[in-house]
Structures are given as C-alpha cells and as structure tokens.
Amino acid sequence: MKRENIATNGLDRSSLHRSDKSWILDKFNDEQTRIIPVHNLTVLCDNTKQPKGVYLTLKDFVKPLDIVDSMIFLGFYDEMPYFAADINSDELASNLIKQKNAVFQDLQSVISLLDDRDCELLTISRFMIFWHLRNQYCGKCGNKTKSSDSGHVRICQNKACKEHYFPSMDPAVIVLVTYGDRCLLGRKKEWLEGMYSTLAGFVEPGETIEDAVVREVREEAGIIINLDDVKYQHSQPWLFPSSLMLGFTAKAKGKEIILDKKELDDACWFTRDEIKLNPRIVPFKVSIAYKLINEWLNKGD
Ligand SMILES: [Zn+2]
Numbered sequence: 001m002k003r004e005n006i007a008t009n010g011l012d013r014s015s016l017h018r019s020d021k022s023w024i025l026d027k028f029n030d031e032q033t034r035i036i037p038v039h040n041l042t043v044l045c046d047n048t049k050q051p052k053g054v055y056l057t058l059k060d061f062v063k064p065l066d067i068v069d070s071m072i073f074l075g076f077y078d079e080m081p082y083f084a085a086d087i088n089s090d091e092l093a094s095n096l097i098k099q100k101n102a103v104f105q106d107l108q109s110v111i112s113l114l115d116d117r118d119c120e121l122l123t124i125s126r127f128m129i130f131w132h133l134r135n136q137y138c139g140k141c142g143n144k145t146k147s148s149d150s151g152h153v154r155i156c157q158n159k160a161c162k163e164h165y166f167p168s169m170d171p172a173v174i175v176l177v178t179y180g181d182r183c184l185l186g187r188k189k190e191w192l193e194g195m196y197s198t199l200a201g202f203v204e205p206g207e208t209i210e211d212a213v214v215r216e217v218r219e220e221a222g223i224i225i226n227l228d229d230v231k232y233q234h235s236q237p238w239l240f241p242s243s244l245m246l247g248f249t250a251k252a253k254g255k256e257i258i259l260d261k262k263e264l265d266d267a268c269w270f271t272r273d274e275i276k277l278n279p280r281i282v283p284f285k286v287s288i289a290y291k292l293i294n295e296w297l298n299k300g301d
Helices: 021-028 064-070 090-100 107-113 116-133 209-221 272-277 288-297
Strands: 034-039 042-046 072-077 080-086 102-105 145-148 153-156 170-179 182-187 199-202 225-238 243-252 266-271
Touching: 021 072, 021 080, 034 090, 034 116, 042 090, 042 107, 042 116, 072 116, 080 116, 090 102, 102 107, 107 116, 170 209, 170 225, 170 288, 182 199, 182 209, 182 288, 199 209, 209 225, 209 243, 225 288, 243 288, 266 272, 272 288
Parallel strands: 034 080, 170 243
Antiparallel strands: 034 042, 042 102, 072 080, 145 153, 170 182, 170 199, 182 266, 225 243
C-alpha cells in the first residue's frame, strides 16, 4: 500500500503493560519478538534500492538477558511484539552488517522509500534511543537517571530527587496560506534548488497553536491573517529531532510579502497551474506540507 502520510498508526503500544516487568519479560522471550537495532542513531536496512528494515530476533544476541534492561518495548504491530535496542558496540554493529548483508542508514534519507511498518517502527525506535541518550542526567540535580517502564520513563537516581522524565514532542505549526486563487510558499537557502514549501515554525510557550500560525506567517512573510481564518487540518510527527507538526490552512488579508531574510530565502504566491506544471516545486510526498498543498490543488475555490 502506498503511504500518503508519515503519520501511520499501526502500532498497538500496550502502554498499560510497560511497568509490568514479568509481562514485558514474557514478551521479550516470545519467539515472535523482533528487535530493532539502532546504531549511532542510524537504522539497519537491507542493501537494496527499495530498502526494508532489518529486524533481529533473540538468537542474534549472545547474551539476550544482559540486554533486557536496556530494551525499549514499542508494542505490537500485526500482533508481533517489537523492542528497540541501542547497539552501542561498533563490533556488534559490524557483525550485524556482515551477517544480515545490511547497512546502517540515516533514517531521514530513506524514510520516503520505506513501507508503513518500517517507517513507523524505525522512526519511533530512533527517536526513543535519541531521547535516552539526551536524558542520561537529571536536569534538576545533575545526578544520573535510569531507564524505567520498559524504556518509557527515566528516573533520577538521587533518592532525594527522583525526578521523572518522559519522552515528548515539540509542537510546531505548518500552514498553507491562500489569497484568492494563489497559495503562499517559502523556501530556505539550504533546500534543494527550486523547492518551496508551506511556512512553519515552533509554538512558543503560552501561545495557542492558532496564535502561533498568525505570528509565524506575519514574522516570516509579513502577511496578515485573521485568527478566525485559521483552520486546523491534520497533524504529523516529525521526529528529526522531536517535532509534532500541526497542519493548518489560513486566508491572507493582503498579498504584499515582506520577507524575513533570516528565516526564508524567498517566498512567493503560486497558482495551481504553476505548481501542477512544475511538481518539483513542492516537498516530498509523505510530508504534511505535500498533503496540505495537494489538497488545495485538488480543491476548487
Ligand atoms: Zn535529580
């Protein structure tokens, strides 16, 4: 099945079981269990032009019980249990590459080629390992933290502190702004030449997501929109590193662009025909930006 959006949802997280150690150990020892290896934040894929994720079983580890405490229980996909594991040994990583005829890939560079299951499981695995690596120490007292609840909590080991840390995403807004029969797209200097996308930015503390849309569009392109004309459409996690993209449409009150050159290299109004005649303008198909643009392309005013 061709994926339309990165935010697929085939994973049953079974989150209520995460703190039940014997239940987790039982799942870990299930012969159906698959383990997703992450090495230096790269993921293991087969060595083909249409890459697929490579999943391990307990047999791939010399001492599986030694690693159970560092495993992250992800949940069930098609009724099979999945765990993520940080492969921090270069020796083990190179053995896996040889044994599986596979390669550790930068996930972002292959994500649009993966199927739904790989996309969801590898993205969450990489993110969880990333989160653990960045939360080794308590932000309150500086002591070491330890993984708990099968990898979904880290707890400060200082008995006087015991601060709990949970994985989370940072909300960001992304918006397709229209004026009459045109839509506003901008580009950053580092993007592929000729590519434009919907405007986006992080939600600031104390702000509603609708306020963030109005502010970002005004700051980046000098375009004024009314709060009442901001309409929520879809969301998409984008875990590079940790954004939750909240997608909107909005109507501009005027079309004069005043560009913030620190944020954008360019911004323009495009007609539907201009985009349809040059589809390379828009970002890759599994992005929420593409979805917002494509819905507008297929809709009459
Ligand atoms: Zn602490």
